[in-house]
Amino acid sequence: MALAIRAEGLVKHYGETKALDGVDLEVPEGKVVGVLGPNGAGKTTAVRVLATLLRPDAGHATVHGHDVLKDPRAVRSLIGLTGQYASVDEDLSGTENLVLLARLLDFSRAGARAKAAELLEQFELTDAAGRAAKTYSGGMRRRLDLAASLVGNPSVLYLDEPTTGLDPHARNEVWAVVRKLVANGVTVLLTTQYLEEADQLADSITVFDHGRVVAEGRPDELKRRVGGQTLQVRPTSLRDLDVVYRILGDLTGSGRPATTTRAC
Amino acid sequence: MSTIALDRGMRHGFSLAWRGILKIRKNPEQLMDVTLAPIIFLVMFTYLFGGALAGNTDAYLQMLVPGIMVMNILQASMTAGVQMNTDVSKGVFDRFRSMPIARSAPLVGAVLADIVRYVVCIVVLLVVATIMGFRVQTGPAELLIAAALTILFGLCFCWASVFVGMLLKTPQAVQGMMFVLIMPLTFGSNVFVGTSTMPGWLKAWADISPVSLLSDALRGLLNGGAIAGPLTGSLIWMAGAVAVFFPLAMWAYRKRV
Ligand SMILES: Nc1ncnc2c1ncn2[C@@H]1O[C@H](COP(=O)(O)OP(=O)(O)OP(=O)(O)O)[C@@H](O)[C@H]1O
Numbered sequence: 146m147a148l149a150i151r152a153e154g155l156v157k158h159y160g161e162t163k164a165l166d167g168v169d170l171e172v173p174e175g176k177v178v179g180v181l182g183p184n185g186a187g188k189t190t191a192v193r194v195l196a197t198l199l200r201p202d203a204g205h206a207t208v209h210g211h212d213v214l215k216d217p218r219a220v221r222s223l224i225g226l227t228g229q230y231a232s233v234d235e236d237l238s239g240t241e242n243l244v245l246l247a248r249l250l251d252f253s254r255a256g257a258r259a260k261a262a263e264l265l266e267q268f269e270l271t272d273a274a275g276r277a278a279k280t281y282s283g284g285m286r287r288r289l290d291l292a293a294s295l296v297g298n299p300s301v302l303y304l305d306e307p308t309t310g311l312d313p314h315a316r317n318e319v320w321a322v323v324r325k326l327v328a329n330g331v332t333v334l335l336t337t338q339y340l341e342e343a344d345q346l347a348d349s350i351t352v353f354d355h356g357r358v359v360a361e362g363r364p365d366e367l368k369r370r371v372g373g374q375t376l377q378v379r380p381t382s383l384r385d386l387d388v389v390y391r392i393l394g395d396l397t398g399s400g401r402p403a404t405t406t407r408a409c
Numbered sequence: 410m411s412t413i414a415l416d417r418g419m420r421h422g423f424s425l426a427w428r429g430i431l432k433i434r435k436n437p438e439q440l441m442d443v444t445l446a447p448i449i450f451l452v453m454f455t456y457l458f459g460g461a462l463a464g465n466t467d468a469y470l471q472m473l474v475p476g477i478m479v480m481n482i483l484q485a486s487m488t489a490g491v492q493m494n495t496d497v498s499k500g501v502f503d504r505f506r507s508m509p510i511a512r513s514a515p516l517v518g519a520v521l522a523d524i525v526r527y528v529v530c531i532v533v534l535l536v537v538a539t540i541m542g543f544r545v546q547t548g549p550a551e552l553l554i555a556a557a558l559t560i561l562f563g564l565c566f567c568w569a570s571v572f573v574g575m576l577l578k579t580p581q582a583v584q585g586m587m588f589v590l591i592m593p594l595t596f597g598s599n600v601f602v603g604t605s606t607m608p609g610w611l612k613a614w615a616d617i618s619p620v621s622l623l624s625d626a627l628r629g630l631l632n633g634g635a636i637a638g639p640l641t642g643s644l645i646w647m648a649g650a651v652a653v654f655f656p657l658a659m660w661a662y663r664k665r666v
């Protein structure tokens with residue numbers, strides 16, 4: 146299957162901090178890959194590299210075959226980004242924000258207005274469309290941000306913790322939007338702190354810790370057992386076993402998970 | 410760069426300029442430095458120095474207004490760097506950078522939006538000057554040319570401010586640095602006093618400084634008198650400022666973001 150995103154050996158150090166310490170990541174076209182990991186694991190750093198916002202110290206990455214360093218413009222024309230922190234203009238209204246982005250993406254004046262109205266409707270922001278974004282609640286801002294990342298009809302979408310701070314209704318809305326996009330062939334790279342979210346949306350899950358991929362699992366490896374859920378993960382390296390235990394323990398809130406170890 | 414790319418770059422620049430203008434409309438207090446400041450300078454210097462330097466305030470006003478126009482445009486252009494500095498650290502800039510738009514568009518947009526501030530500055534200045542007794546001795550065409558020239562001067566020199574804005578970390582540092590640069594530039598000129606009583610080294614500079622030359626050109630345009638010499642000189646300065654500071658600003662911007 147063709148790969149929408151392929152990253153190899155991404156490294157980014159900030160002094161002593163190894164934000165990325167040799168990350169490989171592959172996202173097949175039209176699939177959703179969930180990146181799961183605790184605070185500081187390097188999720189945002191990885192997304193920023195893949196979105197051409199940050200130059201890695203080593204390694205390389207391509208989006209639909211275009212190198213993020215050598216051909217950032219081609220990558221930018223394919224991607225949409227909802228960063229972890231709202232990236233809308235606080236002074237501008239919802240409509241103005243979206244119209245501006247549409248104009249920057251070469252929509253006509255009328256086309257830009259229509260696109261803005263359509264997205265505001267889709268994200269239930271029509272009532273607040275004329276208000277400055279700084280008067281929006283956290284969840285409304287998040288939704289506007291998501292709408293902003295869809296203006297250009299991206300074929301690859303990065304969502305960095307898209308539902309953090311959303312109420313259950315808004316969260317379900319976002320999930321529904323993501324599912325619809327995927328049904329239309331959009332590839333999604335999603336970071337999240339919630340196992341449930343990854344479980345709901347992702348075709349495959351990659352677990353980050355300390356800038357490294359410590360486990361990868363597929364949903365068909367997610368087993369449901371009576372009275373609980375089982376997440377089957379395979380550490381990429383045996384020496385990560387303890388780290389994987391710890392992270393899964395934290396994420397599931399169930400302490401050290403029950404495990405079986407199989408030699409392979 | 411192909412003409413298509415240039416055209417797209419300009420269009421993106423205009424879209425981002427529209428953003429800047431919307432922001433000015435929503436926060437009109439941003440216009441303080443181009444409304445209150447010129448009035449204060451004009452009133453203060455006219456009534457403080459006018460009597461002593463020119464015998465009466467009316468004569469001094471005729472000589473001062475063109476210089477004050479230059480001084481205030483220079484100060485107004487300082488804001489471009491401060492604003493860009495604030496802007497690049499905001500989330501919305503990440504979004505712009507993740508889009509397939511011309512690299513220079515955010516800078517060009519910020520500078521284009523500044524034209525609004527310059528126009529406000531010149532209009533406020535001329536209205537208040539007129540109330541105080543200033544009269545254009547030539548005609549409306551000369552007045553328009555003088556205003557346009559002043560705005561162009563601001564547009565050229567604001568690239569220095571954008572450069573400093575991209576180089577330094579905080580908006581406060583940019584503000585401080587620009588103040589330090591602009592103060593000697595405006596006072597070491599013929600804006601307030603003729604250069605004949607200045608010590609040799611200062612006179613040598615003040616006679617060829619861009620501020621003096623443009624002030625003289627504007628005096629010629631508004632009061633009548635020689636225009637060609639100072640006008641040529643100031644145009645050379647403007648071209649030089651763009652040639653030097655635009656690439657520097659772009660370079661620092663690329664390094665910053
Ligand atoms: N600009 C920076 N300067 C210094 N350190 C940084 C910088 N950006 C990230 N880091 C560090 O890199 C590490 C990874 O950060 P990153 O933001 O990628 O984590 P994350 O997985 O997104 O975490 P979170 O769940 O909290 O969003 C952290 O230790 C962080 O402190």
Ligand SMILES: [Mg+2]
Nearest residue numbers: 188189190229
């Ligand atoms: Mg993060």
